[in-house]
Amino acid sequence: MTGPDDTTATYVFAVCRRLDPAALSALSGLPGLAEGAPVRGLAFGPLTAVVQQVPAAEFTEEAWQQRLTDRQDLERCARAHHEVVTAAAACGPTVPLALATLYRGDDRAREALTEDAERFAAALDRVEGHAEWGIKVYLPATAPELSGVGAGAAATASPVGGGSGSGAGRAYLERKRGLHQARERHHDRTMRTAEDVDAELTRVAAASRRLRPHSQEVTGEKHRLQVLNAAYLVAAEREGELADAVEGLRIRTGAQLEVSGPWVPYSFAGEV
Structure with a gap:
């Protein structure tokens, strides 16, 4: 396994209990970011994380903020992330991790995930089956009842420009009240x-x-x-x-x- 260094990081897709390596063998993982690095399991206690080595420079805060502004790039990453999570879930209950969850190497990933092992186990119990x-x-x-009613229809009840004074005014106000009540009912x-x-x-x-x-x-x-x-x-x-x-x-x-x-x-x- 690749150790921690300044050039690579360990990207974590999900956590599960059971993982068939064959289910991951055909996956390329993150597009253009992990050429030749396999999607694989990383054991920590009784659980397994689904991980991939990626170039650290591609996941700095600055690089990730840039990716967030590129909709097509972001969608490619999201689809790849989902594809890996779905493949893992076919093997058993799986807890997906957020997009761009990564650590400085396998040892740091294992250490951090182990700290949350109890909560991962509880989540896996909750979603199993x-x-x-x-x-x-x-x-x-x-x-x-308001379909087709617009400014023109409302204007026919307007007291301005004709009608019998107070009678037209009352009709206009009643119509407006009726429209308001219809909107409230809807x-x-x-x-x-x-x-x-x-x-x-x-x-x-x-x-x-x-x-x-x-x-x-x-x-x-x-x-x-x-x-x-x-x-x-x-x-x-x-x-x-x-x-x-x-x-x-x-x-x-x-x-x-x-x-x-x-x-x-x-x-x-x-x-x-």
């Missing part, structure tokens, strides 16, 4: 739907985590609103229940539920 499922819930961005419905879906799926899951919903600017969706963005840790034997619950919620709420997974449980193994 489970997978992460992502659920995104969407509703129309506008209440149905907002309440989106909140109730998010809570109902999360409560139902949480009953199936061993653990759940709600993430910040993506804005319409991020999703690029003009006509629908993301009201829930959540991850659920689900035991393999309950995945059928999850699918049934999702279908029932689609029918009952009228919302669009998008399901992704199964994934390595990134959202539930990151407490170490």
Whole structure:
């Protein structure tokens, strides 16, 4: 094994209990950063880290900040990291580590990981036999009764430029009040739907985590609103229940539920 020096560092992808070296043999690891360095296991006590030697100069704080500004380079690293984690997870429960987790050589990596061995073991116990499922819930961005209502429609009720004085003014104010109430009802419905879906799926899951919903600017969706963005840790034997619950919620709420997974449980193994 390569020892600590000024030119190389030990990059850690994940920690696991069982690792088949054959599962890693075809992996190249980090693109362009670890030419010829194999992805391999590094034992520490009863656990094993999945590691690769990389050029230290490519992971200085300055170099990494530069990589963060290069979206394509960052995506290549993230995909390679995920590919290695997924291969390790095929061998058994796996705790993924954050992108760019590295140490000055194997000895320092082993020392630091050993300090957290108990927490790694607890995380591995938590995720064993489970997978992460992502659920995104969407509703129309506008209440149905407001569809097609815009400034032109509102102007027809405006007291300016005609009408019978106070009668036209009352009609205008009532219409404005009605539009406001419709928006409030739609907002309440989106909140109730998010809570109902999360409560139902949480009953199936061993653990759940709600993430910040993506804005319409991020999703690029003009006509629908993301009201829930959540991850659920689900035991393999309950995945059928999850699918049934999702279908029932689609029918009952009228919302669009998008399901992704199964994934390595990134959202539930990151407490170490």
